[in-house]
Amino acid sequence: MSASESRSTRTRGGASRIVAHAVLLGFGAVLLYPLLFMILAGFFTREEFNRTVLSAFPIPDRPTLANYKSLVTGTVTAAVTKYMGNTILRTVYSTLFAVLTSFLAGFVFSRLKFKGRGALFLVLLATQTIPLTIAIIPTYLEFARFPWAGGNDIFVGGTGILNTWWVYLIGGPAMNIMGMFLVKQSLEKVPIELDEAAKMDGAGTLRLMFQILFPLQLPVVAYIAITTALGTWNDFITPFFYTSSDDLLTLPGAIARLSSISSGAGGTINYPLIITLGLGNTIPAVLIFFFFQRYIVQGLANSGVKG
Amino acid sequence: MQRITAEGVADDRSGGSWKRFIKRHRDALLAAVILTPLIGFWLVVNGFPTMFGFVLGFFDWVGLTDRPSFAGLDNFIAFFQDPLYTGALWRSIWIGALVTVVTQAAGFGAALLMNMPLFGKGIYRTIWYIPAVTSTVATTQIFNLLLSPSNGIINNILISLGKEPIVWQYSVGWSIFWIVVYSVWKGVGAASLLWLAGLQSVDPTLYEAAEVDGAGRMARLRHVTIPGLKPIATFIFITSLVAAIQIYEQVLFITDGGPYSQTEVLVLRIYRDGFWDFNLGMAGASSLIMAILAMSITMIYYRWSSNSDRRTTIPIRGGGASRERK
Numbered sequence: 001m002s003a004s005e006s007r008s009t010r011t012r013g014g015a016s017r018i019v020a021h022a023v024l025l026g027f028g029a030v031l032l033y034p035l036l037f038m039i040l041a042g043f044f045t046r047e048e049f050n051r052t053v054l055s056a057f058p059i060p061d062r063p064t065l066a067n068y069k070s071l072v073t074g075t076v077t078a079a080v081t082k083y084m085g086n087t088i089l090r091t092v093y094s095t096l097f098a099v100l101t102s103f104l105a106g107f108v109f110s111r112l113k114f115k116g117r118g119a120l121f122l123v124l125l126a127t128q129t130i131p132l133t134i135a136i137i138p139t140y141l142e143f144a145r146f147p148w149a150g151g152n153d154i155f156v157g158g159t160g161i162l163n164t165w166w167v168y169l170i171g172g173p174a175m176n177i178m179g180m181f182l183v184k185q186s187l188e189k190v191p192i193e194l195d196e197a198a199k200m201d202g203a204g205t206l207r208l209m210f211q212i213l214f215p216l217q218l219p220v221v222a223y224i225a226i227t228t229a230l231g232t233w234n235d236f237i238t239p240f241f242y243t244s245s246d247d248l249l250t251l252p253g254a255i256a257r258l259s260s261i262s263s264g265a266g267g268t269i270n271y272p273l274i275i276t277l278g279l280g281n282t283i284p285a286v287l288i289f290f291f292f293q294r295y296i297v298q299g300l301a302n303s304g305v306k307g
Numbered sequence: 308m309q310r311i312t313a314e315g316v317a318d319d320r321s322g323g324s325w326k327r328f329i330k331r332h333r334d335a336l337l338a339a340v341i342l343t344p345l346i347g348f349w350l351v352v353n354g355f356p357t358m359f360g361f362v363l364g365f366f367d368w369v370g371l372t373d374r375p376s377f378a379g380l381d382n383f384i385a386f387f388q389d390p391l392y393t394g395a396l397w398r399s400i401w402i403g404a405l406v407t408v409v410t411q412a413a414g415f416g417a418a419l420l421m422n423m424p425l426f427g428k429g430i431y432r433t434i435w436y437i438p439a440v441t442s443t444v445a446t447t448q449i450f451n452l453l454l455s456p457s458n459g460i461i462n463n464i465l466i467s468l469g470k471e472p473i474v475w476q477y478s479v480g481w482s483i484f485w486i487v488v489y490s491v492w493k494g495v496g497a498a499s500l501l502w503l504a505g506l507q508s509v510d511p512t513l514y515e516a517a518e519v520d521g522a523g524r525m526a527r528l529r530h531v532t533i534p535g536l537k538p539i540a541t542f543i544f545i546t547s548l549v550a551a552i553q554i555y556e557q558v559l560f561i562t563d564g565g566p567y568s569q570t571e572v573l574v575l576r577i578y579r580d581g582f583w584d585f586n587l588g589m590a591g592a593s594s595l596i597m598a599i600l601a602m603s604i605t606m607i608y609y610r611w612s613s614n615s616d617r618r619t620t621i622p623i624r625g626g627g628a629s630r631e632r633k
Contacts, residue, residue: 016524020420027417028434031492034449035437037460041452054452054460104341114335120342129601130357131553133574134594137581138356138363175349205337234442255444259560271448278445285440290433293500297432300504 035282042067042276049272067276080251084280086239087250090168091232098176098228099221105175106183106217107209111195121184128177136241143171143242167242179224182299186220187213223299226292233285251281361598363591375588382592391568392576392593399573400600402483403552406490411547413491414498419528421499422506432503436496443493447560450489454561479569482562486570489557494547501543502536509535545608549601573597 036057041049043063052058070080109121144160161167190213198208214221239253249257255277259269329336364382368375386392421431438446453460454475462472475481513531522530555574558564564571564579571579573593580590 017423017425020423020425024417024420024425024431024435028431031438031495032434034446034492035441037449037452038445053463054458055463056460101345105345108338108341112334112338114332114338117338124346126602126605127354127357129549129605130598131574131594131601132353133553133555134360134577134590134597135353135356136578137587137590138360139352142356142359170348170352175345175353230440234440236442236444252442252444255442259444259448269448271452274445274448278442278448281445282437282441286433286437289436289440290429293429293432293436296500297504297507300501 035279038275038279038282041272042279044272046270046272067272070273071276071280080254080277080280082246083249083251083254083277086168086248087233087252087281090250091229093168094232095225095229098179099225102176102179102183102224103209103214103217103221105180106187107213109180110184110187111192111213124177125181133237136237139171140241143167163243163245163248165248167238167248171238171242176224176228179228182220182224183217186217186299190216219295219299221299222292222295226288226296229288230285233288234281251277255281357594357598360591361595363587364589364593364595366588366591368587369585378588382588383596385589386592386596391571392573392589394568395571395573395576396596396600398571399552399597402486402572403548403554406487406494406551406554407544407548409487410491410494410498410551411502411544413495415502417495417499418502418506421503432496432500435499438493439496441493443556444560446493447489447557450485450561454485476562477566479566482566482570486554486558486561489561490551490554493557494551498543498547501539505536505539505543506532508539541608541611545605549604552600552604553597 040058043065044052044058044060045062045064045066048060048062049058052060071084072081109117140162144162146160161170194212195208198212203212234252236250236252236256239248239250240256243249243253255274258274258277363375365378365380366375367378367381417435421428421435425431454462456462456472456474456476459472459475465472473481475485509532513535514527517527517531553574555572555578558570558572558575559578562570564575574597577590577593577597580586580593
């Protein structure tokens, strides 16, 4: 390749890079607009927000920090810090649960040989396609009324484990079947000779799993952890449907309640407060994502999703 | 599929029968020890409620205090005779398909750009993904502020331009348009990441070979990238279609099914039956129909992809590890 040719490819690459930057930035700004609107709206008081003719970039006459302060101090209308604490606890628990169970199940299906393995795996995968939303009502009934849960009769009465932490401990996470699938696919790229060598050196199964194979799965594990953490962080279904006390609400649950209560009662929605809660909910999630996003692509590329 | 290893044979001679049993079935026992609690837990939390919901589809159970009575297939017959339900089913399918196509096309385009050696790639990925990590409840409220008929931002802009304001909520077309816009807004970042992972898994030596052969940018896209992406493309389209036919939160919060239930989708109908009308029989029947729809889409995909290309799909027979053990 001559010098002039290489220069021309470089400039062409430079031009297309500028176009790429422009497109990614331009559409990125459109995608971010609702968030920017939220940040601006957070400076409004409820009264001013309701009487302002909203423009695309509303600026309050008398900006207030009260909404933002309530995120940290929890003083204004709601027990915001409590919600935040609940959200964090729940998210940490569900994430650890998902990582551990996905890895264990993925290990079983990639490394152990037993009768019916393929069939069991397929059945588990097939359940993945059943929409979880349709289980909300039966789950409510199960939590409220089944004898083991403290309800007295399947069809009538009882509150069971509703409104207790059990809702989050057992109702939040479940075996992450997508995670199991990804771990299995990724483990199958690790040559079986590695296992054999480790066993030769006297490593037991536990040691093989957690000291040798687990570290090799970090991209996939990170992917599972991030997606689970983000999913749990934003989940409003569990708190909204299965709890009613302030002590158990999470941020998304509180937002859902504030939106539905005020609209259901015919009152005006306290947009600035809801928006601030939404921001308080979004910012940690964005940070989690920003610091770990490269693992998402790497984790996906390492596992079965690739060609 | 029992295979007796050299090690296993040696143990058969030395150990007692109990020990021998454990040694021989070591894998199966270990699998049972790990899987039993996992699957048991899953059955209690997901499996049982889902099955319970399906079973309710064969019962009449209106109101949470009465006892259910067996209804046979009545709920399913009612489902297919009532345009409220068939309409919702049909809308779930076509709105889901529309959301999938638009989201994936935009996501693919973005992934092609993000795959270039650009400064600040991570920032772009984050910016595009941010909508996906926001809370649906909060951001749909922002869309409602944009679309409000009285003080909506878009209408305020239209008025300041001297145009007539539009009451979006009265129009089926506009309502669906905004539901699709919201869904694409929220989904495009995740889609682009999936495509990016796919692009990065295409063998780079193929590009080098194509370049040596004098293939230009478009030729490489056509002859290397797109064929290399075919397996992951079907995976992405099917999983996102299955997810998109189940969207309901944005419908609930943006149009609430209006005007006159003309934008109601099936999962929203299930939700309404269950929590508003306490018609658990119809909710169960609709759930079963939704599940059958979702599962048949997936099954068709696995059938089709295992015929054409079995690399991305779930190993239906045997499994990868046993292949590697050979």
